[in-house]
Amino acid sequence: MKKQKNRDFSALASSLAAIVCGLLVGLIVLFIADSGKAMQGFGAIVTGGIVNRKNFGQVLYYATPIIMTGLSVGFANKTGLFNIGGPGQYLAGAFAAVYVGVKWTFLPAGLHWIVALLAAALAGALWGLVPGLMKAYSNVNEVITCIMMNYIGLNMVNLLVRQLLFDQARNQSRQPAATAVLPKMGFDKFFVAGATPSSVNIGILLAMLMGVVMYIVVNKTKFGYELKACGYNRDAAKYAGVDEKRSIVLSMVIAGALAGIGGALYYLSGAGTGIPLTDELAAEGFNGIPVALLGMSHPIGIVFSGIFISYLKVGGQSMQAFGFAPQIIDIITSVIIYFAAFALFFKLVIGRMRRRKEENGVIKAKGGEE
Amino acid sequence: MLYFIIQQMMYFSIPLLIVALGGLFSERSGVVNIALEGIMVIGAFSGIYFINQTQGALPGQPVLLLAILVAAAAGMLISLLHAYAAINMKADQVISGTAINIFAPAFVIFVARMLQGVQQIPFVNQFRINSVPVLGDIPVIGPLLFQNTYITTYIGVGILVISWLVLYKTRFGLRLRACGEHPQAADSVGINVYKMRYAGVLISGALAGIGGLVFVIPTSTNFNATVSGYGFLALAVLIFGQWKPWRIAGAALFFGFMKTLSAVYSGIPFLVGLGIPSNIYKMIPYVATLILLAFTGKTSCAPKAEGIPYDKGSR
Numbered sequence: 001m002k003k004q005k006n007r008d009f010s011a012l013a014s015s016l017a018a019i020v021c022g023l024l025v026g027l028i029v030l031f032i033a034d035s036g037k038a039m040q041g042f043g044a045i046v047t048g049g050i051v052n053r054k055n056f057g058q059v060l061y062y063a064t065p066i067i068m069t070g071l072s073v074g075f076a077n078k079t080g081l082f083n084i085g086g087p088g089q090y091l092a093g094a095f096a097a098v099y100v101g102v103k104w105t106f107l108p109a110g111l112h113w114i115v116a117l118l119a120a121a122l123a124g125a126l127w128g129l130v131p132g133l134m135k136a137y138s139n140v141n142e143v144i145t146c147i148m149m150n151y152i153g154l155n156m157v158n159l160l161v162r163q164l165l166f167d168q169a170r171n172q173s174r175q176p177a178a179t180a181v182l183p184k185m186g187f188d189k190f191f192v193a194g195a196t197p198s199s200v201n202i203g204i205l206l207a208m209l210m211g212v213v214m215y216i217v218v219n220k221t222k223f224g225y226e227l228k229a230c231g232y233n234r235d236a237a238k239y240a241g242v243d244e245k246r247s248i249v250l251s252m253v254i255a256g257a258l259a260g261i262g263g264a265l266y267y268l269s270g271a272g273t274g275i276p277l278t279d280e281l282a283a284e285g286f287n288g289i290p291v292a293l294l295g296m297s298h299p300i301g302i303v304f305s306g307i308f309i310s311y312l313k314v315g316g317q318s319m320q321a322f323g324f325a326p327q328i329i330d331i332i333t334s335v336i337i338y339f340a341a342f343a344l345f346f347k348l349v350i351g352r353m354r355r356r357k358e359e360n361g362v363i364k365a366k367g368g369e370e
Numbered sequence: 371m372l373y374f375i376i377q378q379m380m381y382f383s384i385p386l387l388i389v390a391l392g393g394l395f396s397e398r399s400g401v402v403n404i405a406l407e408g409i410m411v412i413g414a415f416s417g418i419y420f421i422n423q424t425q426g427a428l429p430g431q432p433v434l435l436l437a438i439l440v441a442a443a444a445g446m447l448i449s450l451l452h453a454y455a456a457i458n459m460k461a462d463q464v465i466s467g468t469a470i471n472i473f474a475p476a477f478v479i480f481v482a483r484m485l486q487g488v489q490q491i492p493f494v495n496q497f498r499i500n501s502v503p504v505l506g507d508i509p510v511i512g513p514l515l516f517q518n519t520y521i522t523t524y525i526g527v528g529i530l531v532i533s534w535l536v537l538y539k540t541r542f543g544l545r546l547r548a549c550g551e552h553p554q555a556a557d558s559v560g561i562n563v564y565k566m567r568y569a570g571v572l573i574s575g576a577l578a579g580i581g582g583l584v585f586v587i588p589t590s591t592n593f594n595a596t597v598s599g600y601g602f603l604a605l606a607v608l609i610f611g612q613w614k615p616w617r618i619a620g621a622a623l624f625f626g627f628m629k630t631l632s633a634v635y636s637g638i639p640f641l642v643g644l645g646i647p648s649n650i651y652k653m654i655p656y657v658a659t660l661i662l663l664a665f666t667g668k669t670s671c672a673p674k675a676e677g678i679p680y681d682k683g684s685r
Contacts, residue, residue: 029480032484033480033484082464084602130660134660134663134664138663138664138665140663140664141609141672143605143606143609144605144606144609144610144659144663145660145663147602147603147605147606148606148656148657148659148660149656149660151599151652151653151655151656152653152656152657152660155649155650155652155653155656156649156653158649159647159649159650162647162649163647279598280596280598280599281599289464289468290468290469290472293462293464293465293468325479325480325483327475327476327477327479327480328476328480329476330472330473330475330476331473331476331477331480333472334469334470334472334473334476335469335473337465337466337468337469337472338451338455338465338466338469338470338473340465341455341459341461341462341465341466341469342455342459342461343461343462345459345460345461
């Protein structure tokens with residue numbers, strides 16, 4: 001019990017150390033860019049997410065999709081798979097949700113957005129199914145199939161949006177009907193600054209709920225145990241009677257569904273953003289990777305790291321008021337992730353320090369007895 | 371028309387080839403290099419900025435050759451970060467690679483803005499060779515391989531041959547591969563695993579840097595902090611090519627050919643007449659790769675110790 005606690009503590013400590021390093025580098029970059037305003041800019045980054053309720057609402061709003069794609073990466077990781085297909089799954093989900101949102105207006109108000117979410121989960125799952133099947137039955141590396149599925153998804157969604165949901169004036173998809181927009185849960189009354197409300201909605205609660213569900217599934221069920229067994233050693237799991245092919249396929253399908261829901265939660269927010277026609281893969285899809293890595297693939301950790309990355313993003317928006325380039329936030333994020341990769345090293349150092357302390361403690365205690 | 375397609379194909383295939391070969395060196399030494407995309411961005415940025423600054427003062431081809439060296443040096447420098455994390459710090463290699471992928475575009479936009487105010491770096495494309503002397507006049511082969519080309523095409527082919535020679539015909543190559551397959555065994559016969567892995571990652575940094583520059587030059591006239599996901603495609607080509615140089619070349623040519631078809635279909639009246647939307651054509655390379663993989667994937671030849679930090683103390 002105590003050991004577990006110690007491990008959690010050193011994981012947290014190494015994450016915090018990485019964050020401090022990242023912020024320090026950010027401060028240096030700010031000084032290089034414009035030393036006169038560096039401290040103001042830095043203050044904006046650190047406090048931007050909490051200066052008012054609306055900004056904090058925005059933190060939660062931007063966190064929603066990246067928590068979902070982060071959970072997606074984290075879930076696949078439990079089975080030893082690297083799901084780099086987030087962008088494709090995310091986009092497939094986004095399209096399915098917006099399609100249902102725009103076209104299926106015959107659905108009653110309370111049901112419409114739920115059906116849209118389910119459609120997104122299904123589309124994302126389909127995009128995860130292909131790499132899963134190919135990994136399980138043809139032993140094709142999931143990284144390459146995921147990359148291919150990303151571009152197939154991108155072009156497919158571009159095509160379908162243009163043919164079915166095109167909003168010519170804004171060069172993006174049309175807006176979902178009001179009944180398909182996610183309920184605000186009164187957040188638009190609470191997270192406000194002056195008269196402008198934040199775009200946050202029920203989505204963040206759903207994302208958090210998904211994190212909790214994933215924690216239970218992975219850690220407390222037989223299914224989760226089998227997935228992890230496959231992740232540690234596919235052959236051993238098979239020998240122990242686990243249907244390893246099924247586990248691999250299901251793992252990718254669920255990961256895909258999570259990323260798909262992420263796409264839905266972002267585009268059903270009613271904030272006026274449509275699916276853009278672009279040749280670039282969605283950043284929210286790729287951002288699942290750093291979020292999952294920073295959260296150490298732990299579901300609850302992913303929820304927090306998603307909120308943290310989003311907090312930096314909102315802080316970065318405040319920082320721009322002082323004339324700094326928004327890319328500084330990406331630099332900070334990358335440095336934090338880079339140092340988070342040193343976790344093992346930090347852990348060793350912390351562990352060594354603690355051991356020394358304990359040894360000293362033991363010696364002192366002995367000395368006291370004498 | 372065929373000539374045109376082959377010439378176009380080289381613009382796509384050569385950078386993929388160079389970068390995938392870069393990945394090959396890193397992964398064969400046992401270090402996963404998902405940072406190829408980011409390294410390409412850094413290499414392209416340094417090379418293009420060098421061209422932007424020196425163009426006019428120096429003649430065309432020497433500028434390009436020097437820019438390639440600059441790109442290689444910059445790629446090596448940034449890959450040092452990856453090597454340090456992966457080898458000395460025993461970090462999760464995917465994490466440090468991802469960090470570089472996020473860092474690179476942000477960093478080059480930031481630096482470009484500091485240097486010149488805007489993030490795009492323009493350059494004049496004066497590097498195209500209309501026809502290579504003598505060789506370009508050979509019938510069939512001339513127009514196919516020696517007209518409308520870039521010196522980088524031949525550099526790419528040279529890198530392929532040298533990579534194969536180095537990996538399979540030298541002591542260094544044998545040792546590098548041993549470190550990727552079974553580092554403990556390599557160590558037991560006196561090979562310095564850390565050094566070999568550093569070499570693998572640094573070579574991959576240099577090649578990915580060159581690849582970034584080579585990708586941007588024929589396809590654009592300004593650099594806008596992106597290589598359009600080619601680093602990830604190169605990773606796919608590397609896996610597709612089963613971590614073997616000649617198969618990688620085959621995969622890069624296949625992919626480049628498919629990509630070219632999807633790009634030039636609008637010049638073929640028959641295909642335009644079918645009225646199929648452009649997005650369908652754009653999907654072809656990826657779908658074709660998936661189908662091919664489904665039939666050829668069974669045997670994977672990934673280096674055994676790939677992605678596992680080497681710890682002298684563990685057995």
